[in-house]
Amino acid sequence: MSGKEFWMRTFKLSAGAALAMVLVTLGTAHAGVENVGTTGGNFLSLGSGARTLSMGGATLGLGDDVGGAGWNAAALGWVNQSQATLSHAGLQNNSMQEWGAYGGRVGTSKTRWAVTGIYQGDGSFEGRDASGISTGNFSVSSMALGATVAQQFGDMVTLGAGTKMVTEKLGPVSGRGFTCDGGVMIRRGVFGFGIAAQNLFGTMNYGSASFRFPTNYGAGLAYTNAATGLRVAIDANVPYAYHPDVRAGLEWTYKGMAAFRTGYRKELGSPGDPLTGPTFGLGAGYNNMWMDYGYLLSSDGSGEHRLGLRFNFNGHSGPDRDPFDQTETPKESKRVGDPSFIGPPASKPKQH
Template sequence: MTLRNSLLATLLLFIALPAYSQGFEQAKYGGDFLSVGGGARPLGMGSAYTSVTNDVLSGYWNPAGLSGIEDWQFAYMHSERFAGVVGYDYGAVAIPISGSDGVAAVSFFRQGVDGIKNTLHAWDPEQNRPRSDPESYMREFSTADMAFFLSYANRFSSEWHWGVSAKVLNSRLGPFADAWGYSIDAGVQMRGERYQFGVNVMNLTTLMKFWSVDHSELEALESFINPETGEPETLPEGTNEYVRPSIKIGGSRIFKFGDYLLTTAFDTDILFEGRRTYYINLGDVSFQPHLGAELGYKDVVFVRAGITDVHIDDENDVFVSPTLGSGLKIGAFSVDYGFSSFAGIASDLGFTHRISLQLTL
């Protein structure tokens, strides 16, 4: 079977599977941890990156952007959010396929909170008080969301490119519960000399997520009495969830001034989940705009700025998160830095700092 036929068969399989989604519950934020994306350069540009991306980061931002990569590329990023409580790691590799115009890529994401205390066994239900030495009964666990992307891209012509990303997600709540999910993203990109355009349909096949609960780890809860009902606590059950498709669409313009190159970009994320907070809403459709710019000097030094996380509160006041970034490219190696705050609430939740490294061989 040829590579094209294999991809077609896989796509048809993923499209057919959501037909079994009867009985699934909609999860509005089921895949939201992936909204962080990958790389510090996109953050510095306000995440206005759908039409700009053209390197190993494209597996997430728009798989069509992988098309045209001629050498192996590697990327790694570490980020901390919410004053360092949440850690986020991202890594990716892109590999040109010999003898064709195709490019394959693998991306990995992990967002988690580590060192959480499990206090279930530190309580003495018979005495209705903590045990005499509660620390000895406590264990630490982690909660994490992870994702694995397998991407492929090629070109329709010298200007038009396409790409797909098959992705598998895993969410783990310590030893208590975990979930597996799957979906496909598909994107196109037009690259002109001055203008660029991109569309990435995320969860094209609908993200399906299956939860399971290990009741043996929650047996201690059965001895607790709910004060509102007077009955023992009911152990949670595993559920099945689905996340609707969303669309990233954007355009960019390139200006050349001698040794300087200025790129301006505008993106909009379109969601169909009926979100009522944080975004601009029209009925069940939500819009999240992004605006960014990058100024490069001799393709070596870069400064970036942008606006993201547009927030409209109940009084129709508008808040935005400004972003800043910089980059340095020396030969095959580049390092990028990105910074942002949270719209209107930075003093409570801290700031986001990202540093990413990239290597081309």
């Protein structure tokens, strides 16, 4: 297969995948809305990480670090060094979210692992009885601890799976449950494709009452040009208990030292939805540390700030310059001194 045929075939497959994502999402534009209020552990559906959220939350076919594994477990399969990630968010209604992850590669194998933790504090509220009389204040908080494993198959495919223990405290009522994540990613050339399921199976149990988790199914397509530092991603998501959405994001990295990001999220079938809106972000790295900032602007005019830190323990911690292995390979040349030749110089012939 010639180079032109390869790119044409890759383009057609990618265009077909993107079209299928959009059609499926549009066809289910009102699916899941009737299930609003029937799930537990809903804080899990907010997402975390300044880098991903500043790109509109589009990452299912792009993620290549420990942070990306929180969206698609298969993203962990591309991590080649130990990483630690921390994220902080000031949410609406004086709520806050703290998220962290640590993971890496198992020796020189193609297996990766990670442990994660997320905490969300929603402050305190005043309780009232049926007569409107105050019953005192009560606090609301949520937490999840998880573990993820991913395996790389060849140079193009990764599979990942994870489990989470989830707890919630709603004043005097406490809930607990277990749920799972799973995903697959495929990369070929400059294109990537991912499918993920979040909060799959399991129930949150509050005493004698049980509620299923806010399951979400999504697919994403990504494009990466290592030479220019440009990355583009588009995702489509179909949640169990909310409107389907389409997300798009763009990132441009300058010499692996600075990153500029923007994105957009659109909730389908819900005009004026507060989750619809643009996103913006910046990033900067030095040695083994990378800092990220994201701002999410809602359609109602409010906004959220996201901060993130990432540490690599075996190299530069900025966005990988070449996530799709677009490295140059030696070229054959019949002429000594050919400037297009890449590789060590040829040895001089011996004089007889």
